[in-house]
Amino acid sequence: MQAAARRIRVGIDVGGTFTKAVAIDMAKGSIIGKVTVPTTHSSSEGVSTGIVQALKTLMQRHAITNSEIELISHSTTQAVNALLEGDTAKVGIVGMGVGLEKSNVIKRTNVRNVELAPNKYLHTCYRFLDTSKYLEDGQVRQAIAELKGEGAQVIVVSEAYGVDDPSNELFVMQNSDVPATAGHELTGIYGLEIRTLTAAINAGILPKATGTAKFVESAVRNEGITAPVLIMKGDGGVTSMRTFQSKPIITVLSGPAASVAGALLHLRVIDGVFVEVGGTSTNVCVIKDGRPEIRYVTITQHPTCIRSLDVRVAGVAGGSLVRWSGRKITDVGPRSAHIAGLPYSCFAQPDELEGGQIITFSPKEGDPIDYVAIEAGGRRFAITNTCAANALGLVPEGDYARANTESARIALSILASRLGTTMEQAAGMILDISAKKVLEIVEPMVKEYKLKRERVVFVGGGGGASVLVPYVARKMQLSHKIAEHAEVISSIGVAAAMIHEEVEKTVNDPRPEDITELADQVKKTALERGALPESITIQSEFISERSLLRVTAMGNVSLDIGTANAPEIGDSEAHVLACELFGVSEGVQRIFDMQNYHIFACEMSKKKLFLKSKKQPVLVLDKYGRVRLSVDNAAIFNGAPDDVADRVDEILHEHRDSGRGLAPQVHILDGVKLMDFSSLTAPEHVAKAVRDELKKAAAKDVAAIVRLQ
Helix, strand or coil: CCCCCCCEEEEEEECCCEEEEEEEECCCCEEEEEEEEECCCCCCCCHHHHHHHHHHHHHHHCCCCHHHEEEEEECCCHHHHHHHCCCCCCEEEEEEECHHHHHHHHHHHCCCCEEEECCEEECEEEEEEECCCCCCHHHHHHHHHHHHHCCCCEEEEEECCCCCCCHHHHHHHHCCCCCEEEHHHHCCCCCHHHHHHHHHHHHHCHHHHHHHHHHHHHHHHHCCCCCCEEEECCCCCEEEHHHHHHCHHHHCCHHHHHHHHHHHHHCCCCCEEEEEECCCCEEEEEEECCEECEEEEEECCEEEEEEEECCEEECCCCCEEEEECCCCEEEEEEEEHHHHCCCEHHHCCHHHHCCCEEEEECCCCCCCCCEEEEEECCEEEECEHHHHHHHCCCCCCCCCCCCCHHHHHHHHHHHHHHHCCCHHHHHHHHHHHHHHHHHHHHHHHHHHCCCCHHHCEEEEECCCHHHHHHHHHHHCCCEEEECCCHHHHHHHHHHHCCEEEEEEEECCCCCHHHHHHHHHHHHHHHHHCCCCHHHCEEEEEEEHHHCEEEEEEEECCCCCCCECCECCCCHHHHHHHHHHHHCCCCCEEEEEEECCEEEEEECEEEEECCEEEEECCEEEEECCCCEEEEECCEEEEEECHHHHHHHHHHHHHHHHHCCCCCCCCEEEECCCCEEECCCCCCHHHHHHHHHHHHHCCCCCCEEEEEECC
């Protein structure tokens, strides 16, 4: 019999040092192969060259044919690199508003030169157009010609209240003979200044992003591959290259987002801290209620309207170099062996380190000369965190960071003899300093997001995960897990990421119609990006202090994205997983059967002083075992759509009559999608929105989950 054709996804993650590619057989949920090539920062095509090299090498090495590839997706550092290096196009800004508000509009839209890094600026020039009367073609073209005359390569259009009526912004864009972008394309929220600044930063990297997108796509097509090419966004989802060409700013922090997506694919966590340990830096992101936390991106002190994973960076990692005063270790990092161009001493052969002496050096011109290395046989070797962890026997067999233990101990012994201490103490000092840097980020995030410490799990990713994550977790007396294939977890995340689309709108008092309108809009976008209808879940959120309504749609590009070796989980596996996530071994009940979802609850008692209270946590897993919803105390019931709507009405009326203020959060499952009505604060609005949604439900049996105080 002929073997079934493989269905392969390729994920490519562009890191600061290496570009890593992974091929995944989606039918089996297994990794076919992985390759690593140097990131091509100096190429004329930039990092795009490395992306194409990695793809070609992967296909050749693992005999992958063009027809077997169903999807190629990649992350990119291009947006961040361009901004940090000041490699941006000059932006011409067209500010618009009615004449009476001219001075205020100019003040908010003429952002002038924006500092991106020390002595690196995004340069802009400016023109104002009065929209109190109809705009004319000649008037618009003249303004654009004047901006081009000042060197503008791309145009930004920003009008007061343009998110309500973007017709003027669109008119100017249509009359531009150079690339143009507008504030309403990036966000639906008010705030003219922040909207203009976001659009200007986006425009500054637009020409380079367009070139990258065209190069990558044409190179893929030239290989005869017809599969869609997607790109990772900073919020953990993927989107089309077409979107990247108009909104490159959405890919900021796509690398760390890819790692989190990969970790959540393999490890089910409700509350945790994801720690990705690379060679030079460590990324930290909080997972709460099964989802990574997302915040607005700040680019070099400039707040934007773009949302991305809340990733915070520690300047220490597996390859960080040791620094000393001559008498004691003073620091670890921020420079790494990769930056200094030195091999790790723990990956050398023991005889290569014989007779080695401690020397100090500057990794880069202008750096302090207090970095330590071993010089032996005319060569230099770095002493790193990876060396320290291997010397102490902390890195398990088979791990990516596992090195030659004997070499590691020799290197640390050479350092220890100069410090007048033992090898173990020297290695411990290095790891203690590094762990402290990570903890200085982790501990405030745990408090800020109000994670329950007894439920927090450390999740390690990156090639250096085993070097620092267990050590840091032990310091906090918390459990930890190392993601499978940790060294390429970001590439796995890119390959198997979900479509994630979000829309925001300024609304003072959101009505059910507002949610329905935005839900339909964001669902349509997700479908256009390739999400399958039956996989889509929709969430809404209302931030009252900012009068901001946000609706998010998430969905799979392929129905059978699953965990390694198990695309879908069975009932018994789901029950075991629920017990693990609840942190109990008994008392977990499967509530009822529902297509695409496993729903569990358990009763827990909490003692406070002399009182004892009971609560019912509820957990919703999809059929692949991913956490879709986690509520620490909820009422849950199911039945026909009308009956469930009536029951929700009763609960909401009781809540309102009790005078408890804002309506409780309500979630509806219809077997296909999960809807969240937490954005509405008035009980009558929630009741109407739930009833309207349930009228559209195709399922005969639906469920409601109502969060209790």
